Amino acid sequence: xxxxxTPAEQxxxxxxxxxxxAVASRDxxxxxxxxxxxxxxxxxxxPSCPALTPKAVNVRFYPTSAAAQASGFRACRRCxxxxxxxxxxxNLRADLASRAMRLIADGVVERxxxxxxxxxxGYSERQLGRVLTTELGAGPLALARAHRAHSARLLIELSExxxxxxxxxxxxxxxxxxxxxxxxxxxRTPSQLRASATTARRxxxxxRQEPAPATGTKxxxxxxxxxxxxxxxxxxxxxxxxxxxxxxxxxxxxxxxLRLPHGPATIWLGPQDGHVRCELQLADVRDLGSAVARxxxxxxxDADPEAVLRVLRADPALAPVVEEAPGIRVPxxxxxxELLLRTMLGQQVSVAAARTAAGTLAEALGEPMPxxxxxxxxxxxxxxxxxxxVLRGPERRTTAIRAVAEALASGTIDVHxxxxxxxxxxxxxxxxxxGPWTADYVLMRVLGSPDVLLTDDLVLRKSAAALGLDDLTxxxxxxRPWRSYAGMYLWRSAHPTAA
Numbered sequence: 001x002x003x004x005x006t007p008a009e010q011x012x013x014x015x016x017x018x019x020x021x022a023v024a025s026r027d028x029x030x031x032x033x034x035x036x037x038x039x040x041x042x043x044x045x046x047p048s049c050p051a052l053t054p055k056a057v058n059v060r061f062y063p064t065s066a067a068a069q070a071s072g073f074r075a076c077r078r079c080x081x082x083x084x085x086x087x088x089x090x091n092l093r094a095d096l097a098s099r100a101m102r103l104i105a106d107g108v109v110e111r112x113x114x115x116x117x118x119x120x121x122g123y124s125e126r127q128l129g130r131v132l133t134t135e136l137g138a139g140p141l142a143l144a145r146a147h148r149a150h151s152a153r154l155l156i157e158l159s160e161x162x163x164x165x166x167x168x169x170x171x172x173x174x175x176x177x178x179x180x181x182x183x184x185x186x187x188r189t190p191s192q193l194r195a196s197a198t199t200a201r202r203x204x205x206x207x208r209q210e211p212a213p214a215t216g217t218k219x220x221x222x223x224x225x226x227x228x229x230x231x232x233x234x235x236x237x238x239x240x241x242x243x244x245x246x247x248x249x250x251x252x253x254x255x256x257x258l259r260l261p262h263g264p265a266t267i268w269l270g271p272q273d274g275h276v277r278c279e280l281q282l283a284d285v286r287d288l289g290s291a292v293a294r295x296x297x298x299x300x301x302d303a304d305p306e307a308v309l310r311v312l313r314a315d316p317a318l319a320p321v322v323e324e325a326p327g328i329r330v331p332x333x334x335x336x337x338e339l340l341l342r343t344m345l346g347q348q349v350s351v352a353a354a355r356t357a358a359g360t361l362a363e364a365l366g367e368p369m370p371x372x373x374x375x376x377x378x379x380x381x382x383x384x385x386x387x388x389x390v391l392r393g394p395e396r397r398t399t400a401i402r403a404v405a406e407a408l409a410s411g412t413i414d415v416h417x418x419x420x421x422x423x424x425x426x427x428x429x430x431x432x433x434x435g436p437w438t439a440d441y442v443l444m445r446v447l448g449s450p451d452v453l454l455t456d457d458l459v460l461r462k463s464a465a466a467l468g469l470d471d472l473t474x475x476x477x478x479x480r481p482w483r484s485y486a487g488m489y490l491w492r493s494a495h496p497t498a499a
Contacts, residue, residue: 012089013061020056022047029226029306031084035062037073044068049079063087066146067137074187082150085224086302091448092481094421096121097135100128101143103418105293109144110171110286111261120418148172149185151289156182156190157197158219161285163190169285216265216371217282221292222275225301228327231271233492234299237331240351243342244359245366245375253277257374258294258334260287264369264376267295276301283370297417297448300329308482312489315478317467321489328492330484336415336446337408338377340428343438344401349393357392364390380408400433407431415442421449444484453483460487463494 013019013034022030028048037044038054044065045051062068065075065082075081086105090098100121103109108117117140118125129139136143152170155161161169167178182190239249247256253270263283270277276299280291296302305327312322322328333339345361346354358377365378365386383405391398407413413427421443428439437456444452454460455473464472467490479486 013063016056016061019047019061020059023049023059024053026050026053029304031081031224031226032302033087033089033304035065035068035081036060037062037068037071042073043076044073044081045076046079046081046084049076049081051076051078063136064138064143064146065150066143069146069149069185070138070142075185077186077188082146082153083224085226086296088302088304088307088450090302091450094447094449095135096123096128096131099418099420100132100140101136102293103416104140104143104147105289106417107147107171107261107287107290107293108418109140110148110289114140114144120414120416122420144171145181146185147289149181152178152182152190153186153193154219154221154288154292155285156193158221159217159285161217163194165285166190169288171286171289217285219280219282219288221278221280222272223269223278223292223296223299223301224275225299226303226305227274228305229271230325230327230329231276233325233488234329234331235269235271238298241355243355243362243377246358246362246377255279256334257369257376258291259338259376259379260284260290262286264367265291266369266371266374267291269295269299281371294334297332298334300332300448303329303450308485311482312479312486317469317475318479318486318489321467321493325489325492328485328488330444330448330450330488332448333445335377336417336442337380339446340408340415340434340438340442341380341383341401341405342377343441344397344404344433347397347433347438360392361387361390380405384409397433400431403432404434415446417447419447421447444487449484451481451483453479453487457487459494460490463490467493 019034019036023036026048030047034047035044036047037060038058039060040054040058044062090101100117103117103120108120114125118128121128132143133139148171152166152172155166155170156163164175167175172178172181179190182188182193186193235252235254238254242249247254251270253268255266255268258265258267265283265287266281268279278292278295282288282291309322309326313319342354342358345357361383362375362377365382366375368375384402387398387402387405391401408415413431415424424447425439425443428434428442429436437454440452440454443449453476461472469475476483476486
């Protein structure tokens with residue numbers, strides 16, 4: 001069920017001729033897929049940087065910012081190469097390096113160190129370091145350092161936190177390490193970055209001041225994506241499944257509460273031209289990187305829609321549906337255990353009934369936010385202990401939900417973005433009440449697996465039959481490695497107004 005990537009897809013940055021063509025044409029579709037470094041200036045840029053195109057003999061290509069930094073290059077001030085969509089390879093490849101990058105983006109190294117990262121991936125530190133250096137041009141510490149630098153820049157420019165607090169909030173072990181890294185990566189001191197950001201903000205807002213939140217730190221960010229982007233589809237999907245108290249759909253956007261490693265948070269996401277507006281309220285600013293990574297995964301913002309369209313448009317049966325919504329996304333998840341339990345709550349019932357059941361559970365067992373409004377979805381241990389008081393429906397199903405909640409609470413099964421898809425699927429199928437449809441749905445949404453087709457789904461089969469696709473499983477082989485996206489098109493075809 002996992003994607004099988006071609007060698008070219010596995011290493012875009014290794015094809016120097018292809019990369020240089022993208023740089024020469026300033027092709028924004030490649031932003032985030034590789035980094036271009038200019039030897040004569042010592043600067044690394046995104047492929048679409050508007051600066052004068054350097055000569056081919058003067059450039060080097062890297063898979064990540066960390067690899068460019070490790071080779072002595074600093075970030076371009078003009079194109080801000082770290083402020084781009086992430087690489088779609090981390091979902092497409094699904095290998096060790098890709099799974100490690102997902103966890104690094106979620107802040108695992110800052111919280112648990114390299115030993116914790118290696119432990120969650122099931123490898124030794126030495127083996128992990130060797131694989132990452134070979135595949136990505138930098139080891140786990142260098143990759144985490146680049147992630148910290150990006151988080152620090154956001155806090156420097158968007159918050160009023162003292163710079164010393166920014167240093168520790170973004171994961172640096174000392175103020176000196178923070179200052180040295182910012183100077184090395186951005187060729188400016190933290191104070192200079194803040195001064196420039198403050199001046200720009202004052203020009204944009206005039207004398208207007210934002211009111212301070214009741215508690216927590218409030219930040220407003222722009223999350224970039226690759227066009228085209230079917231915003232109506234992904235936001236409509238999430239809006240149709242909102243759980244009262246935990247989620248809400250307002251002003252064409254989507255908001256929810258988040259349970260993050262250091263505390264709760266509230267997020268609201270709204271589509272804008274060329275980016276998604278992200279409003280965050282964090283109990284602990286150390287969770288900024290995790291919140292942003294989860295928001296991007298939720299909306300599938302790192303997808304490469306052009307690659308998907310090239311494959312799916314080639315199928316005459318599917319092409320008309322694809323043309324109605326180019327840039328469709330596969331909605332992700334912000335919390336693996338929550339998604340698994342909510343999927344089980346929705347088995348054999350309508351979407352509306354699943355919303356009601358989840359809302360009842362959240363109202364009874366959820367935790368209130370530290371500021372007015374919103375509830376955190378219940379922890380697995382709370383559902384395991386008190387689920388029998390709240391869950392309604394067939395006893396076999398409620399018993400299975402409580403058993404899965406207990407397995408999650410005890411650590412018998414761990415559902416997170418760093419899991420190997422085949423291993424996680426096998427573990428899920430051993431749980432009571434979890435069949436192939438549920439397991440594959442979890443892989444598609446939690447891991448972002450791009451090549452999962454829910455062939456047992458009745459709606460998908462009816463939609464495929466309406467398009468003349470009687471042998472869905474066989475016909476879908478032509479859609480690899482984007483069968484998850486094809487499934488979203490089939491769902492949309494069945495419910496165009498809801499989509």
